[in-house]
Amino acid sequence: MSGPLLEVKEVKKYFPIKRGVLSKTVGWIKAVDGVSFQVNKGETLGLVGESGCGKSTTGRLALRLLEPTAGEVLFEGRNIYELAPEQMRQIRRDMQIIFQDPYASLNPRLTVEDILMEPLVIYRMGDGPSRRKRVKELLELVGLSDYHGVRYPHEFSGGQRQRIGIARVLALNPKLIICDEPVSALDVSIQSQVLNLLLELQDRLGLTYIFIAHGLNVVKHVSDRVGVMYLGKIVEIADSDELYLHAKHPYSRALLSAVPVPDPESKPERIILTGDVPSPANPPAGCKFHTRCPQCMEICKVEEPVLRELPGKHMVACHRYS
Numbered sequence: 448m449s450g451p452l453l454e455v456k457e458v459k460k461y462f463p464i465k466r467g468v469l470s471k472t473v474g475w476i477k478a479v480d481g482v483s484f485q486v487n488k489g490e491t492l493g494l495v496g497e498s499g500c501g502k503s504t505t506g507r508l509a510l511r512l513l514e515p516t517a518g519e520v521l522f523e524g525r526n527i528y529e530l531a532p533e534q535m536r537q538i539r540r541d542m543q544i545i546f547q548d549p550y551a552s553l554n555p556r557l558t559v560e561d562i563l564m565e566p567l568v569i570y571r572m573g574d575g576p577s578r579r580k581r582v583k584e585l586l587e588l589v590g591l592s593d594y595h596g597v598r599y600p601h602e603f604s605g606g607q608r609q610r611i612g613i614a615r616v617l618a619l620n621p622k623l624i625i626c627d628e629p630v631s632a633l634d635v636s637i638q639s640q641v642l643n644l645l646l647e648l649q650d651r652l653g654l655t656y657i658f659i660a661h662g663l664n665v666v667k668h669v670s671d672r673v674g675v676m677y678l679g680k681i682v683e684i685a686d687s688d689e690l691y692l693h694a695k696h697p698y699s700r701a702l703l704s705a706v707p708v709p710d711p712e713s714k715p716e717r718i719i720l721t722g723d724v725p726s727p728a729n730p731p732a733g734c735k736f737h738t739r740c741p742q743c744m745e746i747c748k749v750e751e752p753v754l755r756e757l758p759g760k761h762m763v764a765c766h767r768y769s
């Protein structure tokens with residue numbers, strides 16, 4: 448592993464709330480509110496949090512599939528938000544995304560061969576015979592066979608469809624892949640096969656991943672480092688083992704306490720969070736987690752904690768660690 452491949456700096460995305468016949472902007476949904484992190488070549492950064500915490504929006508902002516409200520994203524040192532459309536189109540070959548629902552992302556009217564050929568045609572890579580050879584290679588890479596190429600997406604199981612989705616993403620030899628909840632729509636029995644495939648491909652092809660999921664158990668399996676998000680912010684980020692063994696932020700601790708432990712003798716304390724996640728259109732003042740935090744103090748209601756570095760490259764945004 449060496450140097451950052453991707454640096455996300457203070458990125459924000461606010462969506463306007465429009466009302467009335469004139470569609471007047473009456474407020475903002477702060478989906479992502481000042482997120483920073485970096486991802487080194489060859490590593491996997493996990494991003495976790497409940498629905499609506501901004502993790503998928505962060506993934507899309509990292510690829511500029513959404514235009515940001517503020518901030519910078521540097522890919523190999525270049526700020527992608529400053530690139531012209533053609534430059535962006537070229538760089539997109541290196542940055543790809545795997546979606547949660549492979550069925551929705553595969554064109555049902557195309558055969559698998561045509562689906563895998565499409566990106567090669569769009570980017571004018573190779574000619575007919577070399578593209579067919581590449582399709583064969585891609586099918587093999589994801590554990591499918593040559594004869595699968597003539598079939599249509601509906602003829603496959605969920606796990607196989609996700610393999611096709613992965614093969615399509617690999618077609619252009621990307622450097623960075625955002626895996627946006629790639630196994631959450633799959634049966635539990637299939638999930639580990641797809642996760643293992645992603646790990647194998649990372650080893651073989653030197654890929655870098657951002658792995659987005661709502662459960663810490665899935666992320667633990669694949670990540671070198673993990674960032675925990677709450678209401679559009681990263682509240683804690685650390686090496687995977689460090690976070691699992693020594694989580695500091697009360698929200699991370701609550702998420703961890705919900706992860707099943709295989710040892711029947713061990714009965715870790717379950718931390719049940721009360722109340723709903725507040726609306727990102729009207730987040731609480733001070734620490735955004737204070738309305739649900741079992742350790743809330745007076746300062747938490749008025750002053751927002753910033754991410755601070757603790758020993759062991761462990762960063763946390765909580766007044767208890769100021």
Ligand code: SF4
Pocket residue numbers: 696697698734735736737738740741742743744747752764765766767
């Ligand atoms: Fe809880 Fe306060 Fe820490 Fe926020 S800053 S997580 S409210 S203790």
